[in-house]
Structure formats: structure tokens, C-alpha cells
Amino acid sequence: MIRKGIILAGGLGSRMSPLTKAVNKQLLPIHDKPLIFYPLSILMLANIRDVLIIVNRGQLNQYKKILPNGNNLGIKINYAEQEKPRGLPDAFILGEKFINNKNVALILGDNFFYGQNLTKNLINFSKLNNGARILLYKVLKPELFGVAKINLKKKVTHIKEKPKKYFSNNAITGLYFFDKSAVKYSKTLKPSKRGELEIVDLLNIYRKKNKLNADFLGRGGAWLDTGSIDDFYKTSAFVQAVENRQGLKIACLEEIAYLKKWINKNKILNQIKFYGKCEYSNYLKKIITNKIWIKG
8 A cells, every 4th residue: 555655846847937936836826726736636635645745955935835744634744855856766765764665656746637536546546565556648649758558457568758659659647656665776776868867767677577557547537747838827727617617626635635534624714714815715615514516
């Protein structure tokens, strides 16, 4: 089982400069919530309550203003500062003490996931005991992504990073589940030509041991990357359209915690007071007064 999760929220966000010169990208708004709420909600939906958020050095206080320690959500939030981006597997090296020889999930702080049966699938994914598991998503332009081939047993047989010739249209998303060996294997990796540890190299270690499995987000699900300003606003428009149509919020952390019985009404009332008079607070009021459909 996986009960620990890491959100990699570092990086320079250079493609979104000058916005990111003032504030970390993961604290910018996707519709009505900071981007960081969305990957955190994915971990919470997977029943992961012990979380490490890796941030750039000097930006820790920005995060603690909105996500102090997790007590308000019935979870535990830890932080680690990163001097500079060193690649995704560096998250396991930096978070070795936090991981504490346990299985762990990793999600990229700028990835957005949405879909039917997502909660059920995430809980199933988190049941991993040995090996590693990746989440795949069918894409129209596989040359823009790291992609994987799988066999009938959903074992990953081949991986390629941004193939120039068609190889597979199964893109590897920014959500990964690893056993406790991830730290050990990450320490054996050597930096690539761009000077970073590559997640593909770590995945290939598991693949060669026949321990890398895959699942699909599924048709009708959404996986969006907010790496550029254009993608950022497309994701925000998607969230706005869904929420305005349904009247239900995506990535409302308090709602997730309340439905899982991690917090009570008093915790939500405290959050309403913290957020002040706003649409988000009004939504929280509807949750605790049972004036919203929250079991769909």
C-alpha cells in the first residue's frame, strides 16, 4: 500500500515568466483555486494523507500561507526546499527521510487530472506493493511526450522520450507509484546531457526487472499540463466550464477530507473564516448544510 506522496512543485516556470518571477507557478490560480490544490487533491483521493511538497528555495513561506501543515485537512503536509531543478528522480533523494523506506507516489505539481471513476482508480493504483506503476493517456501527438508500449498484461515493454517516428500513442503522465526501492535506484542514476536525472531512466530500471506496470486514465478523462501560459489558461477554462455547469467544484480539498471523514464541520467552519467572504467559502457552507449534491 502507498500512504506517502510527493508533489514536485519546484522548477523555474520560465515559460510563464514574468508571472513566475513574482510567485511560484503552483500558487497561480486555476480558475478559483491555486494550482497546487489540484495535485494535492489527487493524492488525497488516493487516500494518501502524508505528503511532502518540494518547493524552490525561498518560496516556502508562500506555500505555508495557504497550506500550512495539513491539520485543517486531516492530513500531514511536510516541505522540502530544492536549490535548483535536478530532475524528477531527485525528489526521492531529497525526500529520502520523509519516505522512510516506504512505498511512495509522485505527482508533478503542474499536472491536472479529471475523469469518471478517477477516485476508484486512484485507490486501486495506491494498492501497489512491489514494483512501479505509471498512468498512461492516449494522445494525438505522441512526439511531444514520453510514451510507452505495453503488453496484454499491462506490463511496460518499451519506453521512448519524444519519439521522432511513431512508436506509441500512450503518453506517460505525471503521476507515478513506486515501491521503496525508488530511493535506492534513483541514487544510481547519472545526469543526462541536460544535467538532470531522468524519470525515464528510473522507469527503465523497473521495466528491465519486469516490475513496471501501467494503467490508463481512460477515454473521457482529462490530463492537462500547465507548463505554458496557453496551457495554463486552457486548464483554467476547462475547470470553470465543468464547475459552472455542474455546480460542483474540482479539487475542493475540504470537501474531499470531509467526505472521507478526516475532518468535521468545525474544521470547515474554520476554513470558511480563513478564506473570508468568497464563492469558495459559500461552497463550503453548502457542503456542511447538505445543500449540495456531494455523493455523485
